[in-house]
Amino acid sequence: MNTKPDDQTLMLWMDDELGAADQAAMDSWLRENPQWIENRQSLRDWRSTMQSVFAAEVEPPYVDFFHAKLQRSLEQQSKESTAPTNEASVPFWRRFAMPLAAAASIAIAFLAGRSMVHVPHPAENIVTYTPEEGVNAEYFVASPSEGTVIVLNGVADIPDQFSIPDTAAIDQNREPTKESASIIAP
Numbered sequence: 664m665n666t667k668p669d670d671q672t673l674m675l676w677m678d679d680e681l682g683a684a685d686q687a688a689m690d691s692w693l694r695e696n697p698q699w700i701e702n703r704q705s706l707r708d709w710r711s712t713m714q715s716v717f718a719a720e721v722e723p724p725y726v727d728f729f730h731a732k733l734q735r736s737l738e739q740q741s742k743e744s745t746a747p748t749n750e751a752s753v754p755f756w757r758r759f760a761m762p763l764a765a766a767a768s769i770a771i772a773f774l775a776g777r778s779m780v781h782v783p784h785p786a787e788n789i790v791t792y793t794p795e796e797g798v799n800a801e802y803f804v805a806s807p808s809e810g811t812v813i814v815l816n817g818v819a820d821i822p823d824q825f826s827i828p829d830t831a832a833i834d835q836n837r838e839p840t841k842e843s844a845s846i847i848a849p
């Protein structure tokens with residue numbers, strides 16, 4: 664094994680949980696990387712020190728007493744939350760003032776929303792420029808389809824014999840034909 668084993672294989676090896684085939688491959692890798700044997704030994708030393716200092720499991724004292732006290736507290740809280748309330752014990756502001764304040768705030772929010780300033784559509788900020796003298800451009804924003812219509816005034820009509828080419832790309836290697844020459848320079 665020339666490459667470093669993955670982390671899972673290394674952890675299984677550290678805990679002596681590798682199978683025979685994996686252990687043989689690991690042994691061949693360890694011949695080239697003996698520092699890992701030292702790492703495993705230091706891990707084992709650290710684990711034994713920790714086990715000697717800390718007990719494996721300690722039962723807390725008086726467990727039943729704490730469980731019983733917790734159970735009584737939970738029962739008391741559930742009785743208090745399900746107990747019916749007396750109308751006379753509810754303060755005035757909770758019965759009348761709080762719902763009125765909520766209704767008033769909703770009405771104010773509704774009125775404020777209706778008086779909001781109109782935010783212009785991005786197409787409304789378009790500045791039209793035409794390079795031809797005498798050509799005017801106007802645009803209209805169509806709200807249902809959210810489209811923009813541009814109207815050009817002062818442009819010569821397109822002749823009836825004009826045919827739209829199949830492609831807008833121009834092949835530089837091709838000789839211009841009579842039809843393409845009339846499109847470029849009418």
